[in-house]
Amino acid sequence: MKKIGILGGVGWASTIDYYRAICEGAGRFFADRSTGSPLPVPPITIESVVQAQTRSLRGRPGDEASWAAFDAVFREAMLTLERAGCDFALIASNTPHARLHAIQEGVTMPILSIFGATAKATGATQALVLGTAVTMQARNYANVLAEHGVSANDPLPEAEIAEMQAMIDEDFYGGASSGAQARLLRFCTKHAKPGTAILLACTELPLAFPDRIDDVSFEAGGFLFVNPSAAHVAAALDLALEEERGG
Numbered sequence: 001m002k003k004i005g006i007l008g009g010v011g012w013a014s015t016i017d018y019y020r021a022i023c024e025g026a027g028r029f030f031a032d033r034s035t036g037s038p039l040p041v042p043p044i045t046i047e048s049v050v051q052a053q054t055r056s057l058r059g060r061p062g063d064e065a066s067w068a069a070f071d072a073v074f075r076e077a078m079l080t081l082e083r084a085g086c087d088f089a090l091i092a093s094n095t096p097h098a099r100l101h102a103i104q105e106g107v108t109m110p111i112l113s114i115f116g117a118t119a120k121a122t123g124a125t126q127a128l129v130l131g132t133a134v135t136m137q138a139r140n141y142a143n144v145l146a147e148h149g150v151s152a153n154d155p156l157p158e159a160e161i162a163e164m165q166a167m168i169d170e171d172f173y174g175g176a177s178s179g180a181q182a183r184l185l186r187f188c189t190k191h192a193k194p195g196t197a198i199l200l201a202c203t204e205l206p207l208a209f210p211d212r213i214d215d216v217s218f219e220a221g222g223f224l225f226v227n228p229s230a231a232h233v234a235a236a237l238d239l240a241l242e243e244e245r246g247g
Helices: 012-031 051-056 064-083 095-103 114-121 133-137 140-147 158-171 180-191 228-240
Strands: 004-008 044-048 088-091 126-130 197-200 217-220 223-226
Touching: 004 012, 004 064, 012 044, 012 228, 044 064, 051 064, 064 088, 064 095, 088 095, 088 228, 095 133, 114 140, 114 228, 126 133, 126 140, 126 180, 133 158, 158 180, 197 228
Parallel strands: 004 044, 004 088, 126 197, 197 223
Antiparallel strands: 217 223
8 A cells, every 4th residue: 555645734624534534435445355354544644734824824816926935834744744755645625736836846756636636526517616715716626627628617706705715714614613504505506507516625615514525526405516525535545555456
C-alpha cells in the first residue's frame, strides 16, 4: 500500500471525515478479500495547519503576489509530508486547491487534486459550484469540469457568495448545525436550475447530510448533489491500493 499524506485543519471536522472515510473504505476493500482481522489500512500521516492563520493569509482574486504567504504555509506542510515518506498527498479542503499550482512548486511528491476527481464523478452536463468565497470566485472547478463536458455556473453575485461564506462560517464550523441542511437547501432552491448537479465544494458542506456522507453523488430535497470529498477519497484509495487491485 502507498503511504497517504493528508494536509488537514481547514477545517478539522472534514479532516476527521477524510481519515475515517479512507480507513473505512480500505476496510471494505480488504473485507471483500477475506484478509482476516484486523483489516489493513494504508499508512497515513496528517499535517494539520491552523485555519485561523490560513484564513487571515488569503489573498485577493487576480493578485498572485497577495497569495504568497498563504501558498507558503501550504507548501511547507506538503514538504513536511514529503519528508515523512508519503507517496502522495491530498488536501482535505477545497479552498486551497485554487492555489494548487503555486503550493506544489518545489514539491516532488504527487498531490491528488480534488478537481479532476469531482469532474469525473459529476454525471451531469450542468453544475452549480458551492463553497467558500475563494472557491466560488475562482474558475478552477469550471475549467476542469469543462474538460469533462460539464458546464459550470457563472460566478454568483458577490452578495450571494458572501451569504454562502457566512453559512459555512456560522453553520458548518466543527460540524453541521441543526439548521444547516435547511439553510443549504434554501440556497439551492434559489440558485439551482433543473437538471443541475450541485457540487458541495467545501468539505464541510456534505456534513449537512450525515446519512449520505460517503456517497459521491446522491439526491436530497429534490436536488442531485455531488460530494467532492467522497470523490477525492475514492481517488486516493484507488491510488493507495493500486497494487492490491492489480493495477
